[in-house]
Amino acid sequence: MTKTTDTVGDPPYLRIVAAIRRRISDGELAPGDRVPSTRQIAGEWGVALATATKALTTLRLEGLVVARPRIGTVVAGTAPAAPPRRRPSPVPDPEQELSLDRIVRTAIDIADTEGLSALSMRGVAARLGVSAMSPYRYVPSKDDLILLMADTAFGEESYPANAPEEWRSRIELGARTLWTLYRKHPWLAQIGSLTRPLLVPNLMVHGEWVLRALDGHGLDPTKLFDIHVLLYSHVQGLAVHLEMEAHAAAATGQSEDQWMDSRTPALQELVESGRFPTFTKVVGAFEDGYDLRLDALFEFGLKALLDGLTSIVEGQEVAT
Template sequence: MTAPYQQIAAELRQRIASGRIRPGERLPSTRTLMREYGVAMATATKALTTLQQEGLAHSLPGVGTVVGPPARSRPPKDAVPSLNREELVRAAIAIADAEGLAAVSMRRIASDLGVSTMALYRYVGGKDALLLRMIDTAVGDFPVPAELPAGWREVIETVARQQWKAYQRHQWLPSAITLGRPQVLPNLLPYTDAVLRAVAGRLDPSEALYAAITVFGYVRGVALNLEPETHAEQDTGMTADEWADDQVDQLAAMIRAGDLAGFRALGMPDGFDFDYDLDVLFEFGLQLVLDGLERRLRLR
């Protein structure tokens, strides 16, 4: 019996052969395949990986999986390509940026780099070790500035916004970093350290650490919405505002049926226009968090 991923790969292969999807054009995303075929993400990812291994498609950062081989030429089979850890980690990050963390595997990276899978283990040791290096490298692209403002609030704002930029660029990153058992990494610790320095002497040690965790958790929490929103827009072809406009009639009916006074106080469903923007939400929530911390500092 043919496996589901093989069936999906076969149909995509036929679309490519017939010219329905031409070289350079984007293949359906994993989310689209999940919805279209009713399969799990791992199955959809494996179907796309199969085509990449066959040389029919490749991963393009910021775009997805596109038809055709990658631009870089592959070495002859008997050649021993040069490889370094930085290149390996960057290749993994490029895959995660384009297709999500689930698409990253040692086999996939080896295929993209034109080397054997076993060759990679000499550089990173395994998938778990690779993930740690990916996190550290991605965070390191957005370091805490060497010169920080004088005020404690401005310091935390600077650090939080820098973290937010990292999450925007690498949307798999919020789900890879953990809150309760954070990874101890050289490029990650300075974020916490900057917040601790900002509140040093103002809070007792436990409170200071809880404050740093709260700020980190807030930014990460909002950032967890970045990747699903990107996938939703790719899969539906609709922005968040366009999707909301499409739900207006249903929302209005539910507000009227439930007599939802809170929504009515906003002027909904008839006269309220709301523009949903994750950047605005991030800044709004950040100020609420810092307002609460400021009150705590005044009490202390």
């Protein structure tokens, strides 16, 4: 008979630890299987990301789970063995294999899967299986690491040597390339602002592409750069919500639709107040509610911006 322990009075993180420990002991999670990430834990148990992180840390300290680079946190133990080799290779030393590139790539993987708020130098070290201070031999601080992460992520997309001839096509390609990167790495939009921009080379590559598309049309430098900033703000401004929604979903345990459903009484109160007749009319026209589609909004806004900028860039008035 399996002995169970009452965890009702324990802190939330210990109840999570007990539940995952039980899954491991019951065989639901086998050696090598991935355990829930911090975001998954936050969503499943309805706790904050910090609590979820504390639970995973406790499981690591107990030796029940280990961090695997590019994989995540998995159940400790021996996975199904491969056929023995005649000359087995020695087990590599994580400290000797450590490099700046591995640190940066591991940090990106953590930010991609668990959010930028879950990133720490200690967490990167744990994922790599090295001592907590080892990453500091390669990068001085978390802030410096984030800059390296951003530069690496922005460098994952490039542009063709033969650029489209028409300025609008070039800008569309540049904007969609940035949007693709923000979609791939939602945290990217959180680490720079228009007033304090990221000065990393691989982000400058994208800026240079847009500036070259606008150059040569007789625009004075201020107007040219204003257009560049406006276009970038459209992409980055929408992309900010990608990471915010992922964080909110993890923290509340509710999807976007579930959250909106839970706010139905508040919405109904606004509609029935009679103070917002246009809002009431528009909202009432939706059969199944308004579907917020960031990809569609990105394309719609890009087209509207470029339509409006055409007369400025090409130096002619739009026909009325």
